[in-house]
Amino acid sequence: MPTMTIAKALNEGLRAVLDGDPATLLMGEDIGELGGVYRVTEGLKRDFGALRVVDTPLGESGIIGTAIGLALRGYRPVCEIQFDGFVFPGFNQITTQLAKLRTRSDGMLSAPVVIRIPYGGGIGSIEHHSESPEALFAHTAGLRIITPSNPQDAYWMIQQAVTSQDPVIVFEPKRRYWLKGEVDTSTPVSDPFSAHTLRAGTDATVVAYGPLVPVALAAANAAEADGRSIEVIDLRSISPIDFDTVTASVLRTGRLVVAHEAPTFGGIGGEIAARISERAFLSLEAPVIRVGGFHMPYPVARVEEHYLPDIDRILEALDRAFAY
Amino acid sequence: MPTMTIAKALNEGLRAVLDGDPATLLMGEDIGELGGVYRVTEGLKRDFGALRVVDTPLGESGIIGTAIGLALRGYRPVCEIQFDGFVFPGFNQITTQLAKLRTRSDGMLSAPVVIRIPYGGGIGSIEHHSESPEALFAHTAGLRIITPSNPQDAYWMIQQAVTSQDPVIVFEPKRRYWLKGEVDTSTPVSDPFSAHTLRAGTDATVVAYGPLVPVALAAANAAEADGRSIEVIDLRSISPIDFDTVTASVLRTGRLVVAHEAPTFGGIGGEIAARISERAFLSLEAPVIRVGGFHMPYPVARVEEHYLPDIDRILEALDRAFAY
Amino acid sequence: MNGSRLPTAEFEAEDVARGPDVDEAGSSGTDDADTLHILSEQGELGSTLTARVGGEVVDFSPYVRADDAEHLRSLYSDMYLIRRFDQESTALQRQGQLALWVPLTGQEGAQIGSGRALQPQDYAFPTYREHGVALTRGVEPADLLRLFRGVTNGGWDPREHNFHLYTLVLAAQCLHAVGYAMGLQRDQLADPSLPPAASIAYFGDGASSEGDVHESMVFAASFKAPVVFFCQNNQWAISVPSTVQTRVPLAQRAAGYGFPGIRVDGNDVVAVEAVTRWALEHARSGEGPVLIEAYTYRMSAHTTADDPTKYRLSEDERQWRARDPLLRLDTHLRSTGQADDAFFEDLDARARAMTTGLREAVLSMRVPDLEDRFASVYADPHPLVQEELAFFREYQAGFADDGQVS
Amino acid sequence: MNGSRLPTAEFEAEDVARGPDVDEAGSSGTDDADTLHILSEQGELGSTLTARVGGEVVDFSPYVRADDAEHLRSLYSDMYLIRRFDQESTALQRQGQLALWVPLTGQEGAQIGSGRALQPQDYAFPTYREHGVALTRGVEPADLLRLFRGVTNGGWDPREHNFHLYTLVLAAQCLHAVGYAMGLQRDQLADPSLPPAASIAYFGDGASSEGDVHESMVFAASFKAPVVFFCQNNQWAISVPSTVQTRVPLAQRAAGYGFPGIRVDGNDVVAVEAVTRWALEHARSGEGPVLIEAYTYRMSAHTTADDPTKYRLSEDERQWRARDPLLRLDTHLRSTGQADDAFFEDLDARARAMTTGLREAVLSMRVPDLEDRFASVYADPHPLVQEELAFFREYQAGFADDGQVS
Numbered sequence A, B: 001m002p003t004m005t006i007a008k009a010l011n012e013g014l015r016a017v018l019d020g021d022p023a024t025l026l027m028g029e030d031i032g033e034l035g036g037v038y039r040v041t042e043g044l045k046r047d048f049g050a051l052r053v054v055d056t057p058l059g060e061s062g063i064i065g066t067a068i069g070l071a072l073r074g075y076r077p078v079c080e081i082q083f084d085g086f087v088f089p090g091f092n093q094i095t096t097q098l099a100k101l102r103t104r105s106d107g108m109l110s111a112p113v114v115i116r117i118p119y120g121g122g123i124g125s126i127e128h129h130s131e132s133p134e135a136l137f138a139h140t141a142g143l144r145i146i147t148p149s150n151p152q153d154a155y156w157m158i159q160q161a162v163t164s165q166d167p168v169i170v171f172e173p174k175r176r177y178w179l180k181g182e183v184d185t186s187t188p189v190s191d192p193f194s195a196h197t198l199r200a201g202t203d204a205t206v207v208a209y210g211p212l213v214p215v216a217l218a219a220a221n222a223a224e225a226d227g228r229s230i231e232v233i234d235l236r237s238i239s240p241i242d243f244d245t246v247t248a249s250v251l252r253t254g255r256l257v258v259a260h261e262a263p264t265f266g267g268i269g270g271e272i273a274a275r276i277s278e279r280a281f282l283s284l285e286a287p288v289i290r291v292g293g294f295h296m297p298y299p300v301a302r303v304e305e306h307y308l309p310d311i312d313r314i315l316e317a318l319d320r321a322f323a324y
Numbered sequence C, D: 001m002n003g004s005r006l007p008t009a010e011f012e013a014e015d016v017a018r019g020p021d022v023d024e025a026g027s028s029g030t031d032d033a034d035t036l037h038i039l040s041e042q043g044e045l046g047s048t049l050t051a052r053v054g055g056e057v058v059d060f061s062p063y064v065r066a067d068d069a070e071h072l073r074s075l076y077s078d079m080y081l082i083r084r085f086d087q088e089s090t091a092l093q094r095q096g097q098l099a100l101w102v103p104l105t106g107q108e109g110a111q112i113g114s115g116r117a118l119q120p121q122d123y124a125f126p127t128y129r130e131h132g133v134a135l136t137r138g139v140e141p142a143d144l145l146r147l148f149r150g151v152t153n154g155g156w157d158p159r160e161h162n163f164h165l166y167t168l169v170l171a172a173q174c175l176h177a178v179g180y181a182m183g184l185q186r187d188q189l190a191d192p193s194l195p196p197a198a199s200i201a202y203f204g205d206g207a208s209s210e211g212d213v214h215e216s217m218v219f220a221a222s223f224k225a226p227v228v229f230f231c232q233n234n235q236w237a238i239s240v241p242s243t244v245q246t247r248v249p250l251a252q253r254a255a256g257y258g259f260p261g262i263r264v265d266g267n268d269v270v271a272v273e274a275v276t277r278w279a280l281e282h283a284r285s286g287e288g289p290v291l292i293e294a295y296t297y298r299m300s301a302h303t304t305a306d307d308p309t310k311y312r313l314s315e316d317e318r319q320w321r322a323r324d325p326l327l328r329l330d331t332h333l334r335s336t337g338q339a340d341d342a343f344f345e346d347l348d349a350r351a352r353a354m355t356t357g358l359r360e361a362v363l364s365m366r367v368p369d370l371e372d373r374f375a376s377v378y379a380d381p382h383p384l385v386q387e388e389l390a391f392f393r394e395y396q397a398g399f400a401d402d403g404q405v406s
């Protein structure tokens, strides 16, 4: 099995869909000649040409809106948004058009557009380059949202996103683009809309996704040293959420910590906490504890390490859960 | 004390701020000559002129963006978005510019822009005219979000929004525009960012806001007939949320139902459920039950009555809470 | 009421508040060499079939079909039928059978003229007012009422008619039309035997201010997409006159993107058809996009919920009645003997036939269950939707037991 | 790799994929009567001080300050100083002292020329590259580095300099500039004794495609707002050439909104200053907005994180070095005897003085606490922020006890 980074796995996954389905095309800012600011589309314009790897004019609404039109004509556009903080000019097309097309047409039409968004912090960058806006999309029905945390998932989930009949937003954990791992290119990973239990445990469950998955695993290892057995679930899909897997875990462990980089207030952790509190009410030994960003715009680079949930923040949350 | 509708109370409130502060101005689509599609600004252009009640070109990003510029020059713009579903072209300016200006400038600048959005369903209208997108704004730090449910609050809260040094989004419950009530125009209501307990009770708490407040009260009355004493809280402010008031109530009643029209998944009810579950964990007799819209685009008019949370849906939720 | 900072009503700065100094070429805006007009208000065919597009004079005569009596009668028929349909729909709304209606009266010339210029393989993206275009695309008129009856957000199968669903978020459909045109381009390259095709994006003078219209034009120009932008400048965006959106003819926008823009007398169905045929051919042949501004007038209210007396003069309305697109073709057909009383009587009968069943059709429209709505959110199974549907069914069943709700 | 539907690389349709058939007037775009250029690449002052704006020929001679040696030297000084600052900042980034740097090299003519045309009461809205304009507004150069040091998103008090903070979301600031101009308009009406003022919105060729630029122009034209749109067409939006954004000069966009648009040789500081002075006067005097396209070239990378060899030819870069805005004024000043070696030596000394302390200034920039950030989210007290701040303090204190974290 080849070893590759997440960025390379996405690149290979995109290459596979371009190769396999002539209806697919990539579009975005600087994805052609340059190969994207993160080089995720490197070499693809060279190999598939400017009609299938399209450097668009600079307008996010234009990218999403024309992708919808292309999808109506039978194409399968995969749009790149350059950074999380720059998706908002395209928010209207995503929320009022892309998400609703199927319902609007009583199921007659669909626009299986894929939107790739590098997201999250920890890269020491400037404003608008470190955000986690996933909750702003999850609330809107009609969209699916996934986020791979490792090369294997990246390679397959991007392909599964393109195959889905529904529009899918793929949030790519940008600070993990260089994370390496083995990729089995012959056997697809299971349903991209399901959660994966990465580590079994008996005393508490930690749910994380995207960039925080390695952090959650590290925290679980650290807790083990203190004699606590922590189950770690990689959510993988933010809409829908695989509540069955999470509930089953919490029914066993009785404690849940949910971690994400996005601000806690109004974040997707609230949805998980609310639903698991309902589903596992009688089994919960402690309230669901959320670990997330603070209620502030993502802070400047020099202080982001104090903002981002890290191992200690997750351990502290576990402490609080065990205090009950 | 005069009796007036919510629409009229807003009109009078806006008149008062235009009268009191020459830096205020209203801007939006069709708010001048026509007085707004809901006539909330009726007569104001006549009395204050076209420089202070501005019919803008048709662009929501333009409205919010120029309002920010006006605010930088010391003005206090109050923008009207014609319907909930049409705020999205302005989402970028609200989320990346308006909300962040203060932080971006390390507190040196502020843009105390007010954005009025008629929201919610129940008016038998067509697509995009019945939505409740408040959660999509609540997640973003830097904004404040309030929603009056009665004429008294409407009259004062709109004025308090204009006075606030922070940007405030006022979600106006459009199907209650014609709801009448007494307005005490001499004594301001208390802090617009606090919740009001409208009805005391001992067995369970129901939290609602905006258009569902009368529904929650009616449900509480119906439950009383069954011998259940329900406390009803009008949240009033969605960001910040007055968790102190809600927590204090739940610590007494032990049960909480949260109702909003917005879809449950990813809605603000999740935040309330999560936080109250944490704050009142040991006092909760049942999980927090949420009543909200389903995970679908707001449905067509002929079925909306089955979609919108009504008295029965709240009673059913209370039943579930009491079943524990 | 007067402050130190801002002037009040008495101290009005007309210029800032936008006064009458709009640089529009004439109030009708149809009197210059940049505007194509063929059939006059008096019902006479003009002899100049040219207009300036950008710097050049374009000869539209190859696209004018004014010498084909049969064709002119059919244009008139379409305009007449859709106006009658519009009146009937307005009546249905007044009777409470529709939640709302969006009348097109006054815009029949722009809509029938452009719609009839389309070929079957072309694809139209309407706003919410293009009932006339819908007619030319073979959409069943009653189906247009489903949306306003509140039983669907769609109403027809766009793929059957190459006529997209109505889009209510202003300007959003312009980008879809450009993307669709980009798809047509690619199809054509992959299979040159396909008939050349274009898409057409309808939008209004109000919508022209939205950022999405700009991005559509930027993308269309950049990719030389085969798309025609068709702006019906009916002079009003609800209560706001088009002079608030622009001080110059909207057609001039196109030059800024490097493609042709032309204003046409929108109440002249002959000219509209010609200019649209020209534009579509331009687009289909790989020359890139075109912007058409059809200068017309919304003779009725914005919607049945609107009251135009609040914001416009009845004098204006009166003046525009004389420019009615139907009237002038009627005059032309009669005065040239191309249509006789029998034609008009027959047409009236057809209109009656078309509108007769309408009320019943509306009354018999199936009201969906909320359950149906759960089915169309996603194509693939979705656990949350399934869970909520299960809850809803159980909840509804509870009432059935109680006998409270059906 | 070849499918039935879409052509692959071998079967490339240059036209669709956007080929070389761009209708730009010459590749330098500065050789026609629609472009103002005064100081040639050879350092010679031209004698035609006119250019066509829309249909009319405008005489810019009242706005040209080429006969004032002192003034020309000061323009040169500003360009020289900011280039040296730019080089020093790039070096600081390479040394790891800045997270990123956005070089302006090549754009000094456009920035110093336009910045120097501003009067104190005017207000500028920059993108993230306007270091030259910042210099003319009296912003302390070191303050420009704070953002890139990662210690703030701002760095200076905009109100002190009438120079807004950098805005990273492309085109967003254009609307702010229009709104600000609407405020200036109102102030002026309320107090006519105020000096007339305008705002200026900077944006790039890439940003010009964003919907916000369109809405700014629509609003500005509608309200006749005193705003100058200043587009630096440096021919690249990261890796995408400006020909992808437009096939015709961007200056032509203005006519579509009914206000003047003009292209100026952006590497000609004399012409840029003249045209900007003219435009600001136009705006300040109530005539409404103006669009200026300064045709220039980004001589360096997009940012220090960028590698332009991936997407552009070194031959192009070489050609544009000959058009360097500093070079031509240098030649002019020397050849006309308006500056001697002493001037250049003195300037060099000033540049050294300005950049000397820079490294230390950067190193000594106070790194904020996360605690500081809690304070600037809202103006008024906010319970959630207070609660989270309390948590954070307690959490941090926990580590202090453990001795783990300061």
Ligand SMILES: Cc1ncc(C[n+]2csc(CCOP(=O)(O)OP(=O)(O)O)c2C)c(N)n1
Residues within 6 Å of the ligand: B029, B058, B082, B086, B089, C127, C129, C168, C169, C170, C203, C204, C205, C206, C207, C208, C234, C236, C237, C238, C298, C302
């Ligand atoms: C993005 C958006 N903003 C606001 C509205 C509300 N609205 C519906 S129609 C209309 C006026 C549109 O005017 P115009 O584009 O000229 O089209 P017309 O109705 O005249 O055909 C407005 C403001 C909307 N539908 N979408």
Ligand SMILES: Cc1ncc(C[n+]2csc(CCOP(=O)(O)OP(=O)(O)O)c2C)c(N)n1
Residues within 6 Å of the ligand: A029, A058, A082, A086, A089, D127, D129, D168, D169, D170, D203, D204, D205, D206, D207, D208, D234, D236, D237, D238, D298, D302
């Ligand atoms: C809305 C938005 N989309 C994307 C980006 C990412 N981005 C930053 S600079 C840039 C290119 C801008 O080009 P241009 O406007 O020509 O300005 P220049 O950098 O050449 O000065 C891009 C795509 C952004 N900052 N904002």
Ligand SMILES: [Mg+2]
Residues within 6 Å of the ligand: C204, C205, C206, C232, C233, C234, C235, C236, C237, C238
């Ligand atoms: Mg209109």
Ligand SMILES: [Mg+2]
Residues within 6 Å of the ligand: D204, D205, D206, D232, D233, D234, D235, D236, D237, D238
């Ligand atoms: Mg550029």
